[in-house]
Amino acid sequence: MEYRFLGGSGLKVPVLTLGTGTFGGNNEFFKAWGNAGVEEATRLVDISLEAGLTMFDSADIYSDGQAEEILGKAIAGRRDQVLISTKATFRWGDGQNEVGSSRFHLIRAVEGALKRLGTDYIDLFQLHGFDAQTPVEETLSALDDLVRAGKIRYIGASNFSGWHLMKSLAVSDRYGWARHVAHQAYYSLIGREYEWELMPLALDQKVGAVVWSPLGWAKLTGKIRRGQPLPETSRLQSQMSNDAGPQVDDEYLYRVVDALDEVGAEVGKSVPQVALNWLLQRPSVSTVIIGARNEEQLRSNLGAVGWNLTAEQVAKLDAASAVTPVYPYWHQRRFERNQPPV
Template identity: 35%
Template structure:
């Protein structure tokens, strides 16, 4: 396992980050405990969850697991805030009231005194960035948060946040979580250069395109496997990955993976985690089998010829499929 600096900070995080969206939902408590323990034993020291995952249940499971195994101090613990946590119109968004209330609630659920990383889950055009930054800065100064970050922000929004933090003397965002995989490479246009220029960590989510790049779907099949993500939630997630262009990418991934003696998902994950600017790729295993499969990507490396073949079907800086956010719905084009 390789460890990389979390942006400009001195904190070192593993090249794979354990995403906990499934825990407390499709993955039961005991299975979640086992996956978390195995991930930490394998060298993953970066754990990411959010308050909206199963409406707090994911945080509760992660908190119980870390208390049970006694490994909280060896883990860089991250969670997020933004999404709705009830019917109250104020129980959502990036305003001070919601951020501080949800920080206290997440601390209770995770059974910890502080987070290592507190991330704003999505931009909020209705809230001035200085209000969000001041709330996070207060939490950092109070010792409840160590660092602040973002998820699915555009480069211009992060530049605005850097400017505001400098002008007001506030703690800045140290990392960004963007969607990034072989079917959507738009962050390479502006976000990656931004991150490399300003020392911001990139922690991509969905490196396997929601499981599409594992190869479980076929061009010739009209139905998704019943237990798959797209099989269970086709309306919510959309079927925008199921295009001829996407399958052209998948078939190239499958061909290269066969040559290397790995599976397609491992190759796609290795591609993502080792791209310039990437700090740690977020995996989201639902089962122990999926975690073990993801760990196999650590043994896979791509050469210049492999990248050229992939670039031919998945052009740099472009999206092969329309972007759709499974958690918050369709988003405007940002990259």
């Protein structure tokens, strides 16, 4: 397993992280992802550690905290062997202050996560979304206090726009507070908007991408092709889950899958393995979060490392997945001299 620095920090992380969205499954949305209990989750952790995958990502809202609880039990007795990342910001409870990135909510969220995970520190704590109702200074001051208290070691953001992230970094720099070293962002061969602004920002500010849904909300599993029904076991069978994910034009999806099939045949790898390997070669990417309903899926996804696509194969996938960016990015790209080096 290859390890990379997480952004500009001194922390090294495996290039693949196991997501725990498939742990628990105690409501309709997350049940569509998976419903691994403690025994199955422990087996997935065992396999991950054997392969050198030592980082596990969760969030308080995953199955209403059940995913964190299951992860905590699955790593019991081997906390020193793993890196834990988790997230909070979205609503947790019915109270007026049980949502957002206020000092009140973040401290309560971290304390709750520590209890559910059965640990006294979190390696990477991320804001699950930007809270425009709370001053950035309040949020980052609270996170800095939690870092100084030893309850979290590194901080990151998730689903921020470029100005959200840059403003946060500037505030941290102004006051000498802990700085976001990671940005957990959606990025895939059928979702390349991350490249427009967030990637140049990440390279300039040394913020490592922690990629979520690298298979395009389960659309790049290799089971979706022209004229074929959806797989029987897939989150895409859930209307709620499908509607919540990024929407993709069918013909565009088929074009990308055709290219993945072609490259996969050249390298002897599956569609998802090729799609994951493509991401691992993209600038700014520190780690890619993989999900697994079961041992078979996990072992398959682990096959995405230990080899690399050629430059020609990357170019083929780039061309198949290329789209015209929105303004001002299409205009900026007309002036190659002014683009940041990649």
